[in-house]
Amino acid sequence: MNIIFFGPNGSGKGTQGSILKDKYNIAHVESGAIFRENIKGGTELGKKAKEFIDKGDLVPDEITIPMVLDRIKQDDCSNGWLLDGFPRNKVQAEKLHASLEEAGIKLDIVIEMLLDRQIAKNRIMGRRLCAKDNNHPNNIFIDAIKPDGDKCRVCGGELSARDDDQDETAIDKRHSIYYDTDTGTLASSYYFKDLAAKDDSIKYFTLAGEKDLQSVTDELISKL
Ligand code: AMP
Numbered sequence: 001m002n003i004i005f006f007g008p009n010g011s012g013k014g015t016q017g018s019i020l021k022d023k024y025n026i027a028h029v030e031s032g033a034i035f036r037e038n039i040k041g042g043t044e045l046g047k048k049a050k051e052f053i054d055k056g057d058l059v060p061d062e063i064t065i066p067m068v069l070d071r072i073k074q075d076d077c078s079n080g081w082l083l084d085g086f087p088r089n090k091v092q093a094e095k096l097h098a099s100l101e102e103a104g105i106k107l108d109i110v111i112e113m114l115l116d117r118q119i120a121k122n123r124i125m126g127r128r129l130c131a132k133d134n135n136h137p138n139n140i141f142i143d144a145i146k147p148d149g150d151k152c153r154v155c156g157g158e159l160s161a162r163d164d165d166q167d168e169t170a171i172d173k174r175h176s177i178y179y180d181t182d183t184g185t186l187a188s189s190y191y192f193k194d195l196a197a198k199d200d201s202i203k204y205f206t207l208a209g210e211k212d213l214q215s216v217t218d219e220l221i222s223k224l
Contacts, residue, residue: 111204
């Protein structure tokens, strides 16, 4: 099962994505997380990516596209993958499509999480990452997933906030890229929506992201 999951930064697609990962036993490929691991590990890739990430800019396509296309051909993706954070612009969408065709890899599901930009911004600023699993949902502004004091509500792990989640200018830039329907992430989502309209074997559906976590999960499961 191969899935692309679109949604604005802060919409909760990482949390929902990890539910799909467990349901289908597939790899959760998060481009942002790959960059963060590289930054943490002090790699060359991490050093290059950091300057863009800190400002809320996209890491250039010549770095990002081969990185993700190689990643989905690794062994742990043989049972399927869920792409989260990629593609993020129209060029990435076209290259992904061409690469899948070339490799004979089938795309099964495309999900677009809908969420108002201001709500997404508030959610980003309240988001906290668990040191043990960054998909454990913790947000200081959402009652249902408030951390347990300063610890992860799921496992008690240490929590931290991402630097780019606390910088309003960086958040605004990330959202301007996401909501851009000409060349940005929504353009990329609509690229796959058009493909799905012509190809019955690809399922494309939207999810209402403003509901609480459990309701979004219920809608997701009912639409799969
Ligand atoms: P995210 O964790 O998805 O919010 O991504 C964090 C940051 O990583 C983004 O703001 C970008 O700087 C970079 N990034 C993640 N995915 C991509 C992508 N597909 N293309 C370019 N840059 C990306």
